[in-house]
Every structure is written in structure tokens, then in C-alpha cells.
Amino acid sequence: MTFDLDLSSLVVQETIKFKGINALPSRNPTPKGRVALRQERNREALVQAGYRVMSEKGIDAATMQEIAQKADVGAGTVYSYFKSKEDLAVAVLERVMHNLAIRIEEVTNQFSDPAQVYAFGVRTVIEAATGDLRWKQLLNRPEVVADAMFRCMGPFAIRDLQNAARANRFKVDDAELLWKMATFAIVGVSRAVIQEQLSHRLIDEAVVRLLCMTGIGEAEAIEVANRPRPALGPESPVF
Amino acid sequence: MTFDLDLSSLVVQETIKFKGINALPSRNPTPKGRVALRQERNREALVQAGYRVMSEKGIDAATMQEIAQKADVGAGTVYSYFKSKEDLAVAVLERVMHNLAIRIEEVTNQFSDPAQVYAFGVRTVIEAATGDLRWKQLLNRPEVVADAMFRCMGPFAIRDLQNAARANRFKVDDAELLWKMATFAIVGVSRAVIQEQLSHRLIDEAVVRLLCMTGIGEAEAIEVANRPRPALGPESPVF
DNA sequence: GCTAAAAATGAACGTCATTCAATTTCGATT
DNA sequence: AATCGAAATTGAATGACGTTCATTTTTAGC
Numbered sequence: 001m002t003f004d005l006d007l008s009s010l011v012v013q014e015t016i017k018f019k020g021i022n023a024l025p026s027r028n029p030t031p032k033g034r035v036a037l038r039q040e041r042n043r044e045a046l047v048q049a050g051y052r053v054m055s056e057k058g059i060d061a062a063t064m065q066e067i068a069q070k071a072d073v074g075a076g077t078v079y080s081y082f083k084s085k086e087d088l089a090v091a092v093l094e095r096v097m098h099n100l101a102i103r104i105e106e107v108t109n110q111f112s113d114p115a116q117v118y119a120f121g122v123r124t125v126i127e128a129a130t131g132d133l134r135w136k137q138l139l140n141r142p143e144v145v146a147d148a149m150f151r152c153m154g155p156f157a158i159r160d161l162q163n164a165a166r167a168n169r170f171k172v173d174d175a176e177l178l179w180k181m182a183t184f185a186i187v188g189v190s191r192a193v194i195q196e197q198l199s200h201r202l203i204d205e206a207v208v209r210l211l212c213m214t215g216i217g218e219a220e221a222i223e224v225a226n227r228p229r230p231a232l233g234p235e236s237p238v239f
Numbered sequence: 240m241t242f243d244l245d246l247s248s249l250v251v252q253e254t255i256k257f258k259g260i261n262a263l264p265s266r267n268p269t270p271k272g273r274v275a276l277r278q279e280r281n282r283e284a285l286v287q288a289g290y291r292v293m294s295e296k297g298i299d300a301a302t303m304q305e306i307a308q309k310a311d312v313g314a315g316t317v318y319s320y321f322k323s324k325e326d327l328a329v330a331v332l333e334r335v336m337h338n339l340a341i342r343i344e345e346v347t348n349q350f351s352d353p354a355q356v357y358a359f360g361v362r363t364v365i366e367a368a369t370g371d372l373r374w375k376q377l378l379n380r381p382e383v384v385a386d387a388m389f390r391c392m393g394p395f396a397i398r399d400l401q402n403a404a405r406a407n408r409f410k411v412d413d414a415e416l417l418w419k420m421a422t423f424a425i426v427g428v429s430r431a432v433i434q435e436q437l438s439h440r441l442i443d444e445a446v447v448r449l450l451c452m453t454g455i456g457e458a459e460a461i462e463v464a465n466r467p468r469p470a471l472g473p474e475s476p477v478f
Numbered sequence: 479g480c481t482a483a484a485a486a487t488g489a490a491c492g493t494c495a496t497t498c499a500a501t502t503t504c505g506a507t508t
Numbered sequence: 509a510a511t512c513g514a515a516a517t518t519g520a521a522t523g524a525c526g527t528t529c530a531t532t533t534t535t536a537g538c
Contacts, residue, residue: 035504035516042517064495074518076497085495143381146427171457177441180431181424181448188385188423189416202416209420213448215457218410274485274535281486303526313487315528324526 043081045071048238050092058137059089059144086144093144097152099239100128103232105156110230114163115170115216119224121157122186123207124232125149129190130200139191146183154179161214171215182210282320284310287477289331297376298328298383328383335377336391338478339367342471344395349469353402354409354455358463360396361425362446363471364388368429369439378430385422393418400453410454421449 049070053062064085068075082088104124108117129135138145154176161175172178189206192198204225211221288309292301303324307314321327343363347356368374377384393415400414411417428445431437443464450460 033505038503039516063493075495076519077517079496080516140382142385142423143379143430146381173444173447174441177428177437177444178448180427180437181445184381184423184427185420188419191382192419198416198419202413205412205416206420208412209417209452212454213452215451215460217456218454221454272536277534278485302524307488314526315488316486318527319485 039081042071042073042077046073046078046081046088047091047095050088051095051239054089054092055134055137059085059141061137089141089144090148093138093148094152096138096239097148099236100125101153101156103235104153106233107230108160113169113224114160114167115211115214115220115224116227118157118160118164118170118214119207119211119227120229121153121160122182122210123203123225123229125153125186126190126193126203126206129186130193130203135190136194139187139194142184142187142191146187149183149186150180153183157182164214164216169216169220178213182213185210185213278320281310281312281316285312285317285320285327286330286334289327290334290478293328293331294373294376298324298380300376325383328380329387332377332383332387333391335478336387338475339364340392340395342474343392345472346469347399352408352463353399353406354450354453354459354463355466357396357399357403357409357453358446358450358466359468360392360399361421361449362442362464362468364392364425365429365432365442365445368425369432369442374429375433378426378433381423381426381430385426388422388425389419392422396421403453403455408455408459417452421452424449424452 046067049067050062052070053067056062062085064078065075067088068078071078078088082091104121108120111117111120129139157179158175161170161172161178164170165172165175185206189198189203193200193203207225208218208221211224212218214221216224285306288306289301291309292306295301301324303317304314306327307317310317317327321330343360347359350356350359368378396418397414400409400411400417403409404411404414424445428437428442432439432442446464447457447460450463451457453460455463
């Protein structure tokens with residue numbers, strides 16, 4: 001598997017089948033086509049409505065009716081954009097992860113130590129998941145969250161793991177495997193904290209454990225995890 | 240949270256409300272009550288039928304009708320034993336985990352190094368999950384599997400983690416947190432291998448990573464993970 | 479046997495995800 | 509501008525399934 005770090009490529013799946021509309025842009029007053037514009041709006045409205053309903057009621061309890069209504073489209077229309085409810089949930093979570101990934105990247109691209117970049121990333125995700133009530137319902141479908149996290153943040157995380165390995169800070173054989181394990185561990189811990197099975201205070205320790213997985217050694221893991229951390233930038237209006 | 244290591248306590252939840260039947264055992268030809276016996280058989284039949292159907296079709300696609308039919312009870316009867324389909328799935332997975340935990344314990348109670356005990360445990364679970372097709376469908380509900388694993392194998396795993404920490408092999412602050420992370424990581428890796436996102440060969444490396452989480456250090460993790468391993472005893476007839 | 483309580487039954491209910499025939503919108507062509 | 513075929517949208521209908529509950533069966537003491 002290879003990853004492309006171009007940010008614009010992070011929207012992983014385009015479900016819809018774009019036919020050859022606007023073959024001739026010419027001097028038409030609709031250079032992009034009204035259909036294409038409406039489709040963009042519809043898709044966006046559906047993802048946002050999906051996010052609102054699913055994060056309020058949970059992915060399973062969310063109904064396609066309510067989502068379609070909030071997005072102001074007919075119930076059947078959803079299925080020209082997403083092939084199933086599951087597929088919509090995936091799109092929603094990829095959006096959430098994508099936005100968070102970008103906000104993290106904005107901070108960490110000023111770090112010099114790649115180990116610190118990875119540490120900041122995993123901690124920020126756990127804090128977002130446990131600190132924002134909107135994640136609570138989503139975490140009831142851990143595999144959807146973890147898979148979206150894997151795909152959307154993987155390009156960054158795997159790059160950081162490899163950078164840190166090259167700098168001899170981490171000892172990582174297979175960064176993809178490690179990231180797969182980390183995503184599930186992150187989701188598991190976040191769920192447990194939100195369900196109050198684990199104390200909120202254990203987040204520090206969880207970050208240390210995720211760092212230990214990289215082979216950095218416990219002492220250094222603790223040091224890296226405890227470095228002061230800059231604040232994250234503001235989140236985008238909806239997500 | 241505290242754990243009781245008495246094996247018989249591992250059946251975590253008894254859903255049914257046993258009333259005060261058989262107040263007088265006396266010299267009755269039914270010293271335990273016909274009802275209680277039938278209930279035991281029914282519950283057992285339901286768990287086994289649940290296992291068969293759910294591991295064949297997946298927890299979500301399994302229907303209560305088919306399960307009830309395979310267990311030879313009416314559809315409504317299931318709900319005197321389990322309060323929901325989810326609840327039955329939990330009972331099924333706890334049974335699976337319980338049985339595997341016992342088979343692992345039979346082997347590892349002959350080990351002297353507690354680090355090796357933990358390593359054998361996590362590896363055996365991953366190999367069971369990735370080697371037995373019956374797990375494939377169950378892994379589509381990672382949180383059910385991971386939670387059952389946490390509860391049923393936790394008493395052993397946490398004990399081993401603490402033993403190894405006392406022996407200065409592991410450096411573990413909070414064994415419960417670590418085990419929570421490990422269960423989800425194990426499920427995540429197993430899913431990825433089964434879905435062929437990750438090569439089956441990476442299981443060795445996954446075990447190393449799980450050991451690294453304990454703070455043992457990478458070199459020693461590799462050594463422990465590579466020790467020769469005795470074979471597991473036979474599985475119980477149904478599970 | 480008789481009886482009241484407990485357990486079991488399976489048909490019926492309600493809730494969706496998904497489908498599809500009918501309708502509307504679009505944009506190219508005349 | 510009027511027309512037309514294709515594409516997109518719609519929302520009522522469908523089917524599947526978890527769960528409930530009025531009815532029937534079983535149980536155990538008398």
C-alpha cells in the first residue's frame with residue numbers, strides 16, 4: 001500500500017458516477033453545469049446532515065429519513081450519492097478525520113522531532129474523541145472510526161513513524177501494521193474513557209503506551225509524551 | 240475494578256431471573272426441578288445456536304428466528320433468556336473467549352517467565368482469530384469481541400502483566416488500561432489480516448509490538464516473541 | 479385430578495433501509 | 509422558444525427483522 005500526501009487526495013472515495021457532462025464548456029452561462037453544482041451541494045448537505053444526526057443519535061439509530069430531510073432531499077436521492085447507510089457513515093467519518101488531520105498537521109509541521117509529531121497526533125486524536133460529546137455516539141461503531149482514521153490520518157502517521165525510524169528515534173519495522181494497531185487502540189481507549197470504564201486521567205499513560213509500541217523505550221516515551229504542547233487551531237465551522 | 244481469578248466466575252452475566260424454585264429438595268424425584276433443567280438446556284442451546292448462526296452469517300445478519308429455530312425454542316422464548324440480540328451476541332462471545340482463555344491457561348501455567356505467558360496469550364488469540372474462519376464474521380463487530388476479550392481474558396492477562404511488572408520484566412503502570420488497548424489492537428490486527436489488508440506474516444511483528452507496549456524494550460520483545468511455543472490443547476466440541 | 483403460577487409460543491406490530499415507477503429537471507438541438 | 513431524450517429526483521411501497529404480548533402449555537404442590 002502506498003500513500004499520497006497531497007492533502008486534496010484525502011477524500012478517499014467518490015461514490016458517484018460522474019457521466020460526461022459539460023463536454024463543451026464553451027461560452028455557456030453554465031460553465032460547470034447546474035447539475036454538477038447541485039450535486040456538489042447535495043453531497044455536502046448529506047455529509048453534514050449525516051454528521052449531525054449520526055453524532056447525536058449514533059450511526060445505527062440515525063434514520064435515512066431524518067438525514068435526507070435535514071439535507072433537504074428526497075429519501076431515495078441519498079442512494080444516488082451513497083450506496084448504503086454504511087457508506088454514508090464512512091464518508092462522514094472520513095470528513096471528520098480529514099479535518100482533524102489537517103488541524104493537527106498545521107501544528108506539527110513546525111515541530112522538528114518526528115517522535116514528537118507522532119506523539120502530538122495520537123494525543124490530539126484521543127483528546128478530541130474523549131473531550132467532544134459529538135464523538136460519543138460515533139465511537140459505538142469502532143471499526144468505522146478506526147478505519148477512517150487509518151485511511152485519513154495514515155498518510156501523516158505513517159510518514160511520521162518512518163521519519164522517526166530513520167532518525168533512530170523509533171524502531172519500527174512495519175509502519176502500516178503499527179498504525180493499524182494504534183488506530184484500534186486509540187478508539188478502544190477513547191470508548192472506555194467516555195463510558196467511564198477508565199479514568200480520564202489515564203490519557204497521558206495511553207499516549208506513553210502508544211509511544212512504547214514504536215520501540216522508543218519507556219523512559220524516552222514518557223519524556224516525549226510530557227513535552228509542552230501548542231494549542232490546536234480552530235475547527236472548521238461544521239465539523 | 241477488581242478481578243476474581245476463580246475460573247467458574249468467568250461466566251460474566253446471568254441474564255435470567257431465577258425465582259425460588261425447589262425450596263424443598265427433599266426426597267423428590269426432581270431434586271433440581273424440571274424447569275431449571277430445561278432452562279439450562281435452553282440457554283445452552285441458544286448460546287450454541289447463536290454461535291453457529293452468528294459465526295456463519297455475522298452478528299448483524301443472523302436472525303433471531305433462525306437462532307430460535309436451531310435452538311428448538313419459540314422466537315419469543317429467546318427473550319426470557321437474553322434481553323436483546325446484542326445481549327445474546329455478548330453471551331456467545333464471552334463463551335468463545337472463556338473457552339479459549341482456559342485452553343491458553345492450561346499451557347501457560349507451566350511457564351515460569353510471566354512475560355512469556357503474556358506473549359503466548361496474545362499470540363494465541365491472534366492466531367485463533369485469523370486462522371479460524373468462524374471468527375471472520377464475528378470480527379465485524381470489533382467492540383463486542385474486544386469487550387468480551389477484555390472481560391473474559393482480562394483476569395489472566397492483567398495478572399500476567401502485573402506478575403511480569405513485579406519481576407521487572409515489564410514496566411506497566413496501569414495493567415487494565417494496557418489490556419484495554421491490547422484487546423482493541425488485537426482485534427484490529429486480526430480483522431486486517433482476515434480482510435487481507437495486512438499479510439498473515441505480520442502476526443509475529445504484531446506480537447512484538449504488543450510486547451513493546453509493556454515497556455519491555457524492543458530487543459527483549461523480539462526475543463520473547465520468538466521463543467518456541469507448545470501446542471494448544473484441543474478445543475471443546477462446539478466452540 | 480385440580481389449580482394457580484411460571485414459562486413458552488408464534489402471530490402480529492412497528493420500525494427502518496432500500497427499491498422503483500412516476501415525475502421533474504437539464505441541456506443540447508432545431 | 510419549443511422539443512426531446514437522458515439523467516436526476518422523489519416519496520410511497522416493499523420486505524426484512526427485532527421485539528412484544530395475548531394465548532396456550534407446562535409445572536409442582538395439594
